[in-house]
Amino acid sequence: xxxxxxxxxxxxxxxxxxxxxxxxxxxxxxxxxxxxxxxxxxxxxxxxxxxxxxxxxxxxxxxxxxxxxxxxxxxxxxxxxxxxxxxxxxxxxxxxxxxxxxxxxxxxxxxxxx
Amino acid sequence: xxxxxxxxxxxxxxxxxxxxxxxxxxxxxxxxxxxxxxxxxxxxxxxxxxxxxxxxxxxxxxxxxxxxxxxxxxxxxxxxxxxxxxxxxxxxxxxxxxxxxxxxxxxxxxxxx
Numbered sequence: 227x228x229x230x231x232x233x234x235x236x237x238x239x240x241x242x243x244x245x246x247x248x249x250x251x252x253x254x255x256x257x258x259x260x261x262x263x264x265x266x267x268x269x270x271x272x273x274x275x276x277x278x279x280x281x282x283x284x285x286x287x288x289x290x291x292x293x294x295x296x297x298x299x300x301x302x303x304x305x306x307x308x309x310x311x312x313x314x315x316x317x318x319x320x321x322x323x324x325x326x327x328x329x330x331x332x333x334x335x336x337x338x339x340x
Numbered sequence: 341x342x343x344x345x346x347x348x349x350x351x352x353x354x355x356x357x358x359x360x361x362x363x364x365x366x367x368x369x370x371x372x373x374x375x376x377x378x379x380x381x382x383x384x385x386x387x388x389x390x391x392x393x394x395x396x397x398x399x400x401x402x403x404x405x406x407x408x409x410x411x412x413x414x415x416x417x418x419x420x421x422x423x424x425x426x427x428x429x430x431x432x433x434x435x436x437x438x439x440x441x442x443x444x445x446x447x448x449x450x451x452x453x
Binding site: 332 | 382383384385390441444445446
């Protein structure tokens, strides 16, 4: 298996633009997670899905952020409109079980909002 | 709310030596899980070791071992025979059934040749 795949690896955009981050989890994993990593706040869980259904989105910072998982092999995290404070590394991870099983992380997307 | 504290922002160790990274957490839960993740310069997050709170025996994975002190709410990571490839950020993380995974701020470890 190729592991968790994220795209793009780097994204530079201007304030106000829409940004879409993509994730392909490991086949067979029932859970998918989106994290954000910044120097100030560390690693934060934004949202996670179980069998394509969002379970907990309490970590999503505000309404500008939305996440979808239309099928078992694809998820998106969208920011609209983007702001400079959204600049961070965004990770997608997947696992067989909830947290007690190993979470496999993707390589991350480094987002810069100018 | 559960919190995870890593009090050492940066550490360094000579190659082949042993280093211990500290982690403390705060919770009122009795059953939970603790993790150490490694993030090398490639930014990938890699699970290093996992400990179930109900297990008294400390977890061990090759050169990596933990010292789990439940009463003190302490979960330190010991790396033996440090290698250059161990250079990375190390994150301590906590999970119980009632909260999502909570990470510490990380410790940057440099292994020096």
